[in-house]
């Protein structure tokens with residue numbers, strides 16, 4: 001059994017973090033967000049339970065998430081918290097991505113201006129982990145890593161991470177000789193395992209932590225949605241889950257079976273499986289209520305047998321992209 005207070009290193013950095021990080025994307029004004037008071041309760045429950053790793057971004061609810069995190073941080077010891085925020089994600093307006101090319105840049109100009117704005121909203125003088133949120137498709141890694149290095153030296157950030165970047169880009173960034181890439185934030189769950197082919201091996205090679213987001217598939221793996229379109233929550237708003245492929249529902253069936261066997265909920269089983277994967281010391285969790293948070297935190301207390309974990313792994317096995325399918329067949333059984 002693991003507890004929130006079982007702090008572990010994040011990649012090769014000196015940061016020590018809880019085994020589950022609290023995502024603050026639900027703090028703010030979006031249709032899938034908790035109200036301010038509920039957000040405060042979620043934050044407090046996480047921190048009072050021993051949690052120390054909080055993740056936000058400058059574009060979550062157009063900055064409101066950072067303002068709320070800043071407010072809540074003033075009610076605890078800020079230095080007890082490993083505070084992470086991100087720059088250069090797309091803005092959202094009425095649910096539509098807004099791609100203003102003047103702001104959607106990973107470049108130095110935007111990075112520095114975004115960090116200054118984030119520090120003001122968070123009401124802190126530094127963040128512990130600063131993420132490039134989403135690759136813009138054109139800024140060279142050299143510029144990003146050099147600018148990150150300057151911010152580390154200026155004392156405004158302690159460590160750097162890359163989120164939603166191509167694997168080749170992360171590899172290049174890790175080899176430039178600038179500040180170490182401490183972590184990669186990427187979507188990963190029983191229904192989204194694409195990163196296993198390239199990102200997980202690269203993370204292990206370079207001592208980088210992978211921090212999964214979407215570990216519950218946006219709520220899908222909680223089991224609250226049904227094939228016939230039942231269920232309420234974020235995914236029901238746009239109803240994309242009604243057209244999900246049958247393979248995803250089959251994964252959920254196995255999650256439900258294992259949950260019934262151990263007397264847990266599907267959300268706990270799905271999240272527990274993620275926490276057991278190599279190189280992923282601190283997956284993100286997102287909650288719209290303290291009840292959801294309490295349930296998902298229960299994933300740390302679960303005990304699953306190797307056979308149960310293997311069943312979940314087999315039921316969700318992705319098709320390997322070239323050349324990994326060939327490599328897996330040819331190299332099976334060879335000593336490593």
Ligand SMILES: NC(=O)c1ccc[n+]([C@@H]2O[C@H](COP(=O)([O-])OP(=O)(O)OC[C@H]3O[C@@H](n4cnc5c(N)ncnc54)[C@H](OP(=O)(O)O)[C@@H]3O)[C@@H](O)[C@H]2O)c1
Nearest residue numbers: 023024025213214215216217218219222233234284286292
């Ligand atoms: N780097 C990136 O590009 C990126 C992208 C997305 C998220 N993130 C980060 O990752 C964090 C979590 O992301 P995520 O929202 O994708 O995670 P997720 O864990 O897959 O989904 C969280 C959502 O699932 C539902 N849920 C949570 N616990 C539940 C429970 N016990 N029972 C039923 N439903 C439950 C809630 O939504 P409903 O109540 O609305 O159903 C909740 O908002 C975010 O806060 C953010 O910090 C990063």
